[in-house]
Structure formats: C-alpha cells, structure tokens
Amino acid sequence: MAVKKQASRLMSILSELLHYKYATLGLTILIFLVILSIYAIVTIPVTEAIKLWRSADIWSRNPRNAQPEFVEIFYQKKLPRTIIISIMDANLSKVKLENNKIKATGILSFYYNYDDFPSEIIIFFNVNYSESPVVNIYWIRPDNEEIYLKSLKLRRQDDRYYLSNDFNLENNLNELFMNKLGQRPSYVVTVEKGLFASFSSNLQVLKGKYNIRFEIIMNEGDYFNAEMVIYGKVYGIAGTDHLRRPLTIALLWGAPIAISFGLVASSLITLVNLIIGTISGWYKGTIDAVIQRIVEINTILPFLPTLILLSTIYKIDIFVILACVIALSIFSIGTKNTRVLVMQIATYPYIEAAKAYGASNWRIIFFYIIPKILPSLIPGMISAVPGFVFLEAGLSYLGLGDPFLPTWGKVINDAFSNGALYKGYYYWVILPTFMLVLTAISFSLIGMALEKIVNPRLKEL
Amino acid sequence: MIPKGFLKYMIRRSLSLFVSLVVAIYISIVLANLGGLVDEIIKADLLMSITMQVRDNPAYKYLSASEKQEIINKLYQSALEAKGLNTPFPIRSLYYLRDALLFDFGRALYLTSDTGSKQVKLIILERLPQTVMLFTTATLINFFLHLFGGLILARHYGSKIDKVIATLAPTSVIPGWVYGIFLILIFYSWLYLLPAGGMVDYPPPLDPISYSLSVLKHMILPLLSWILSGLFLGLYSSRTFFLIFSTEDYVEAAKAKGLPPRLVDRRYVLRPLLPSTITNLSFALIGSWGGAIITETVFDWPGLGRLMSVALSYPDPPVIIGEVIIYAWLLMLTVLTLDVLYALLDPRIKIWGE
Numbered sequence: 107m108a109v110k111k112q113a114s115r116l117m118s119i120l121s122e123l124l125h126y127k128y129a130t131l132g133l134t135i136l137i138f139l140v141i142l143s144i145y146a147i148v149t150i151p152v153t154e155a156i157k158l159w160r161s162a163d164i165w166s167r168n169p170r171n172a173q174p175e176f177v178e179i180f181y182q183k184k185l186p187r188t189i190i191i192s193i194m195d196a197n198l199s200k201v202k203l204e205n206n207k208i209k210a211t212g213i214l215s216f217y218y219n220y221d222d223f224p225s226e227i228i229i230f231f232n233v234n235y236s237e238s239p240v241v242n243i244y245w246i247r248p249d250n251e252e253i254y255l256k257s258l259k260l261r262r263q264d265d266r267y268y269l270s271n272d273f274n275l276e277n278n279l280n281e282l283f284m285n286k287l288g289q290r291p292s293y294v295v296t297v298e299k300g301l302f303a304s305f306s307s308n309l310q311v312l313k314g315k316y317n318i319r320f321e322i323i324m325n326e327g328d329y330f331n332a333e334m335v336i337y338g339k340v341y342g343i344a345g346t347d348h349l350r351r352p353l354t355i356a357l358l359w360g361a362p363i364a365i366s367f368g369l370v371a372s373s374l375i376t377l378v379n380l381i382i383g384t385i386s387g388w389y390k391g392t393i394d395a396v397i398q399r400i401v402e403i404n405t406i407l408p409f410l411p412t413l414i415l416l417s418t419i420y421k422i423d424i425f426v427i428l429a430c431v432i433a434l435s436i437f438s439i440g441t442k443n444t445r446v447l448v449m450q451i452a453t454y455p456y457i458e459a460a461k462a463y464g465a466s467n468w469r470i471i472f473f474y475i476i477p478k479i480l481p482s483l484i485p486g487m488i489s490a491v492p493g494f495v496f497l498e499a500g501l502s503y504l505g506l507g508d509p510f511l512p513t514w515g516k517v518i519n520d521a522f523s524n525g526a527l528y529k530g531y532y533y534w535v536i537l538p539t540f541m542l543v544l545t546a547i548s549f550s551l552i553g554m555a556l557e558k559i560v561n562p563r564l565k566e567l
Numbered sequence: 568m569i570p571k572g573f574l575k576y577m578i579r580r581s582l583s584l585f586v587s588l589v590v591a592i593y594i595s596i597v598l599a600n601l602g603g604l605v606d607e608i609i610k611a612d613l614l615m616s617i618t619m620q621v622r623d624n625p626a627y628k629y630l631s632a633s634e635k636q637e638i639i640n641k642l643y644q645s646a647l648e649a650k651g652l653n654t655p656f657p658i659r660s661l662y663y664l665r666d667a668l669l670f671d672f673g674r675a676l677y678l679t680s681d682t683g684s685k686q687v688k689l690i691i692l693e694r695l696p697q698t699v700m701l702f703t704t705a706t707l708i709n710f711f712l713h714l715f716g717g718l719i720l721a722r723h724y725g726s727k728i729d730k731v732i733a734t735l736a737p738t739s740v741i742p743g744w745v746y747g748i749f750l751i752l753i754f755y756s757w758l759y760l761l762p763a764g765g766m767v768d769y770p771p772p773l774d775p776i777s778y779s780l781s782v783l784k785h786m787i788l789p790l791l792s793w794i795l796s797g798l799f800l801g802l803y804s805s806r807t808f809f810l811i812f813s814t815e816d817y818v819e820a821a822k823a824k825g826l827p828p829r830l831v832d833r834r835y836v837l838r839p840l841l842p843s844t845i846t847n848l849s850f851a852l853i854g855s856w857g858g859a860i861i862t863e864t865v866f867d868w869p870g871l872g873r874l875m876s877v878a879l880s881y882p883d884p885p886v887i888i889g890e891v892i893i894y895a896w897l898l899m900l901t902v903l904t905l906d907v908l909y910a911l912l913d914p915r916i917k918i919w920g921e
Contacts, residue, residue: 128734128737132737399587402583402584402587402902403587403590403591403594404591405587405853405898405902406584406587406588406591406895406898406899406902407591407594407595407895408856408857408891408894408895408897408898409857410857410858410860411857411860411875411887411890411891411894412595412598412891414860414875414879414887414891415595415598415599415887415888415891416598418879418882418884418887419598419599419601419604419884439850489740492740492741493740493742496740496741496742496745500742500744500861503744503861503864504860504861504864504876504879505876505879505880506879518748522865527751527752527755527756527763528756528763530756532752532756535748535752536752539745539748539749542741542745543741543745546740546741547737547738547740547741549740550737550738550739550740551737554736554737
C-alpha cells in the first residue's frame with residue numbers, strides 16, 4: 107500500500123517535472139547519458155576498458171592525434187582515413203635463383219582519393235628466415251613515376267620500416283621534385299608529400315591508384331608477409347590521442363564513472379549532512395555546541411588541499427577518493443541549514459504530541475523529522491551532482507584521479523600536458539569538456555525544476 | 568568609538584576561530600603522518616642540515632669520512648632528542664603543531680623559490696600575493712556584479728533580459744576552470760588576442776607601467792572565467808532574493824509613502840539583507856581558495872594553486888603540507904574578516920555582546 111502511494115507520488119512529481127521545458131531537456135540528456143553508460147559497460151567490460159586504455163601495442167595501426175571524422179564539415183574537404191593493406195607470402199611470385207635463394211616479387215595497391223596527405227606511413231614486416239632477407243621497395247604513383255624507396259635488410263621477425271623518418275628518402279624526393287619542376291618547390295617536401303603530391307608548383311594531392319612493389323631475396327622455405335599502414339588524419343567518432351588510443355573508449359567510459367561518482371557522493375553527503383544537522387538542531391545544548399565546533403573546524407580544514415595531501419600519501423583509486431570526499435563533507439556547512447530548519451520544526455504541534463506520548467529522541471529524529479525534511483533536500487542533492495562530477499574531473503586533471511580507469515578529466519589532463527591547445531588538437535580538449543558540461547547541465551536543469559516543484563513560492567518568480 | 572560589546576564579541580570569536588584553526592592544522596598533521604610521512608621529512612631535513620654543517624665546518628676538515636660520519640650520527644641523535652623526535656607520536660605531533668603554527672614547514676625536496684631558497688615558508692609566501700590578487704579581485708567583482716545586477720533585474724522583473732538570465736542560470740554549475748578552457752580556446756587558439764597563461768610576458772617588461780599592463784592582460788582570462796562561471800546563477804538568485812523580500816510589508820509601506828524606488832531599494836531592501844549577502848560573500852570567498860588550485864593550473868598562474876599542482880607532480884610533500892596549513896590560515900582569516908563585517912552590519916550582535 108505504502109509502496110504504491112510512494113510510486114504514485116513519484117509519478118506525479120515526474121509528470122509535473124515534464125511541465126517544465128528545461129526539465130524535459132535535462133531528462134532527455136540524462137537518459138541519453140545513461141544509455142551511453144549502459145552501452146559502455148555492456149560492450150566494453152571494465153577490465154577490458156582498462157586493458158584497452160593502458161596497453162600501447164593494440165593501437166599501433168591507429169593514427170596518432172587524428173581528429174574525429176566529423177571535422178570534415180569544417181574543412182570542406184575529404185580528410186584521409188587510415189589505409190591498411192597487406193601482402194601475403196602466398197601471393198608473391200617466386201623465381202628460383204642459385205644457392206637456394208629465391209627472388210620473390212609482390213605488388214600492393216590501393217586507391218587514394220583524399221584531399222589531404224597522410225600523417226605517417228609505416229610498413230610492418232612479418233617474416234621467418236634462416237638468413238636475413240633483403241627487400242627492395244618501389245613506389246609507383248598514378249602518374250607512373252616509379253620511386254625507389256629503400257633496400258632493407260630485415261633483422262627481426264617483426265621489423266618495421268618508418269617511411270616518414272627516412273631522411274635519405276626525403277632528400278631523394280626533394281631532388282626529384284626539383285628536377286621535375288625545374289626549381290625548388292614553394293612547399294616543404296616531406297616524405298608523405300613527396301610520395302603523394304603531384305609535380306606541380308602548388309601543393310596538390312595526386313589521386314588514383316598507387317602500387318608498391320616489393321622485391322625480396324630470401325632463402326627457400328622462408329616466408330615473407332608485409333603490412334603497409336598509411337595513417338590518416340581522421341579517426342572514428344572522437345579521434346585518437348598521442349598514444350593512438352581511440353578517445354571513444356574514454357568518452358564512453360567517462361559517462362558511467364562521472365554519473366555514478368556524482369550521484370553517490372551527492373546523495374550520501376546530503377543524507378549524512380541531514381542526519382548531523384538534525385541531531386545538532388534537535389538536541390541543542392552541548393551536543394549542538396560540539397557539532398557546530400566540528401563544523402567550524404571542517405570549514406577551516408581546506409577541502410581540496412587536504413584531498414590532494416591524502417592522495418599523495420596513499421595510492422588511491424576512485425573508491426578511496428569517493429570515501430575521502432564524503433568523509434571530508436560529513437560536517438560541512440550544509441548541516442547549518444538543516445539545523446535551523448529542525449529548530450523550527452521542533453516547535454510544531456505534531457512533534458510536541460510525539461514527545462507527549464513518550465517517543466524517544468531517535469524515533470522523533472528518524473521517523474518524524476528526517477522524513478519531513480528529506481523531500482525538500484532532493485533538489486539540492488540533484489543540483490549538487492555536477493559539483494562532484496567536476497571535482498572528479500578536476501582531480502583527474504591534476505593527475506590525482508583513478509590510476510586505471512579512463513575518465514574525462516584524464517583525457518583533458520593528457521590533452522593539456524601534451525600541448526593540445528598549442529598544437530591545434532582542439533577536439534582532444536573540447537570533446538571531454540563537452541561531455542562534462544552536458545552531464546552537469548542535465549542535472550542542473552532537473553535540479554532547478556525540482557526546486558520549483560518542492561518550493562512553490564519560487565514558481566511565481 | 569568601538570562599542571565594548573562588539574570588542575568582546577570579536578575577541579571571543581577570534582579566540583574560538585583560532586582554536587578551530589589549531590585543531591584543523593593538528594588534524595592535517597595527523598592525516599599526513601598516518602604513513603610516517605612527516606617524520607621522514609623532518610628527519611631527512613635534520614640529517615641534511617647536520618651533514619652540511621659538519622661538511623662545511625673547518626674544524627672537521629682533516630677528519631676521515633668515517634670519523635665525520637660518526638660525528639654526524641652523534642649530532643643527529645642528540646638533535647633528534649633535543650627536538651623531541653624520539654618521543655611517541657602523540658607528544659611528537661605537538662612539536663609538529665608548534666612548528667606548523669610558527670610557519671616553520673621545513674625544506675622542500677625539489678622545489679625552490681625564485682630567490683633560490685628551499686624553505687617551504689619562502690616558496691609559499693612568494694606565491695601568496697598572486698593568488699590573493701587574482702581571486703579576491705574575482706570574488707569582489709562577482710559580489711558587486713550580482714548584488715547590483717540582481718537589484719536591476721528585480722526592478723525589471725519579467726522583462727526579456729530577466730527571462731534570458733533565468734534560462735541561463737543552470738550554466739553556473741560549470742566551474743571557472745572549464746570556462747577557462749573554452750576561453751583559452753577562443754581568445755588564444757582561435758583569435759590570438761590574449762595570452763593562454765602565465766602572469767607576465769616573457770621577458771618581463773622593465774618599467775612598472777608596462778609591467779602592470781602586462782599583468783592586467785594576463786589577468787583578463789582567469790578573471791573572465793570566474794565572472795562567467797558565477798554570473799547567471801548569481802544574478803538570478805540575488806534577483807529572486809530581492810523579489811521575495813520586496814514583498815515584505817515594510818517595503819510595501821515605504822512604496823505606499825511614495826518614496827523613490829532607489830531609496831526604497833537602498834533603505835528597505837538592501838540594508839536588512841546585508842547580513843545574508845555577506846554570508847554569500849563568505850561562501851564565495853571560502854570556495855574560491857579551493858577552486859583556485861585547478862583554475863591556476865589551467866592558466867599557469869604562479870599562485871598557491873599552481874604551486875600545489877607542481878608540488879603534486881614531483882611529488883614534494885613538505886610543500887603540500889605547508890600549503891594545506893596556509894590554506895587553513897587563509898580560510899580562518901576569511902571567516903574572521905567576514906565575522907567582523909557581519910558584526911558591524913548586524914545590530915543584533917552588538918547587543919548580544921553587552
């Protein structure tokens with residue numbers, strides 16, 4: 107019966123909430139964030155998320171600091187995606203030479219139709235050999251110009267060739283462009299530009315089919331696989347960071363962390379403050395004086411610096427941070443409002459009546475006073491959530507967050523410490539900040555509407 | 568002439584606050600020493616200074632290394648005893664408390680002050696003025712902006728601008744440092760108008776006028792971020808506050824008398840509300856000391872907050888502990904100052920004192 111009554115009351119509050127346009131907006135955002143959180147938790151379990159976020163090898167085929175794909179709208183041109191092509195041993199055409207040697211030839215080809223140059227080019231080899239094979243690599247452009255890249259002696263099974271760092275190649279390409287144009291080009295010829303630009307006085311991407319020819323001299327019985335990665339400049343919905351990790355993981359996982367941290371901190375602190383404030387206001391006298399003194403001490407004990415102090419001494423994760431935040435807020439200044447309110451309520455007739463029939467102090471506090479005040483604190487509790495969301499983000503920004511979990515604050519921290527604002531990687535800062543703001547605004551809108559429902563005097567204003 | 572009751576109240580209040588401060592500092596020392604951190608710092612500091620003394624003392628110049636070590640050990644042991652560091656923690660902690668109250672925070676592990684000193688006290692004192700300058704300015708600007716803006720809005724209740732501000736009020740949950748990030752993006756990365764961080768140009772201008780102009784230029788964005796962050800909610804709540812109180816009977820009576828609206832505002836709305844606006848100011852100031860840490864880090868402002876995050880990155884515990892204590896002092900002084908103001912403005916307190 108009571109449950110039913112509570113439920114119907116909740117429904118009526120909810121329907122009243124929807125009368126406010128901004129509350130509807132807030133709820134919509136919140137539902138979106140909750141769906142996002144559930145999606146994150148279901149598709150990427152927490153251990154998986156941590157593993158993905160903390161391992162470097164998994165992402166070697168991702169571009170570094172690539173922008174999200176949607177930025178193309180602002181550039182009005184098609185930015186390069188990452189192209190990965192590979193050649194298998196079985197597809198090589200092999201010719202037998204003397205001394206057990208084989209000359210294998212293979213061609214990799216791909217179409218390049220983007221309006222900008224790639225960010226990086228790496229060839230990953232996967233070979234098995236009895237004697238180091240020698241690889242000659244030729245780059246054949248759509249204009250049929252054949253460029254000799256390098257002759258490599260592979261020294262490891264998983265050897266790599268970083269084209270972008272090859273200074274010899276860069277010099278050769280510069281010479282090539284000087285010969286073709288008859289003068290030094292007006293632009294700087296880097297490896298990527300040298301390989302992908304057309305021979306013209308202004309910088310232009312040469313679109314079309316590119317072929318890369320491998321000529322390998324190896325022993326019989328050896329095998330040779332190669333994978334060529336032409337790193338793009340855009341990646342996925344959210345781009346990548348300096349360690350090639352997709353930001354999507356952190357942006358997704360940030361949502362459940364931020365929302366649960368904010369809600370748990372806010373509701374527990376509201377509850378604890380309510381109890382302390384009620385005790386202080388009800389008992390008056392010595393207990394009140396002692397509690398008020400503790401509140402004063404708590405005010406003087408600086409919150410954030412103390413939190414920082416604690417987190418430098420002890421290696422802490424998000425649960426310890428949460429516990430510290432709550433512990434430091436038990437006797438916060440918020441108890442004072444409740445105390446004053448309780449002093450008023452204590453004079454109400456129904457409390458007098460309770461006292462008259464001999465109700466104990468605890469009974470009056472927990473059954474008569476707290477249930478009366480609690481509803482009026484809900485709006486404040488919801489409005490306080492953003493504060494804790496930003497507190498967590500701020501701590502992560504200072505490098506004090508959970509050491510394993512990917513959070514929005516951590517992404518902002520990474521972005522700042524890698525000079526994102528100076529190097530032009532704006533998406534890196536804007537996306538996590540935007541998520542933070544979205545979360546905060548949703549709770550704030552709902553809190554404001556609830557405030558008006560609970561406190562009708564504000565409705566007229 | 569200061570009334571006697573007021574004086575009595577003030578003395579009682581300062582004493583009570585000071586006791587709270589002592590307890591707060593003691594708590595932070597106990598917290599810091601849960602893992603023996605303070606002990607380690609102080610012992611290392613002591614050993615270091617004794618080693619230096621022995622090394623630099625010409626009398627010991629011709630002694631062998633092991634002999635020197637013996638002297639060092641002896642001096643170290645007696646110094647430990649003299650400083651009471653061999654006593655159990657409850658007693659030892661009182662020595663720490665005394666040092667903390669005397670601003671003797673020992674020496675930093677890594678950081679140095681601009682003058683090259685490793686004294687935590689000097690490092691912190693060097694940064695204090697910058698923080699106070701930036702955040703007191705920001706809080707005061709906010710305070711007056713909200714007060715008078717709220718009055719104007721209350722007078723134009725229901726107008727378009729009033730509605731716009733009410734709609735924008737929820738944006739104030741976003742803290743200053745987040746606004747700071749957006750402001751840096753706009754004014755530095757995009758428009759190239761203002762510096763992204765720091766306090767003066769590099770190299771600092773030599774003549775005082777262009778130096779202060781340069782400081783002002785660097786202050787714009789941090790100030791703006793704090794003003795923007797508080798603006799809409801501040802205006803909205805002070806306007807709502809004034810609206811609620813301008814329906815009181817005595818205000819209606821003043822209006823009915825035909826007094827000009829300005830006079831009504833000043834005498835019948837503002838004056839009785841002054842104590843509670845002062846309370847708001849105190850909350851804002853208390854909040855500003857904490858919020859300063861992240862904002863200063865975003866703007867690279869060389870104040871206490873930036874020092875904190877630098878100390879954190881090493882980490883340099885003596886500096887962090889010193890900062891906690893300094894922040895406690897700042898909070899205590901803020902509360903005390905506002906109590907004084909409160910007492911001056913609220914006539915009831917004067918009567919209580921007598």
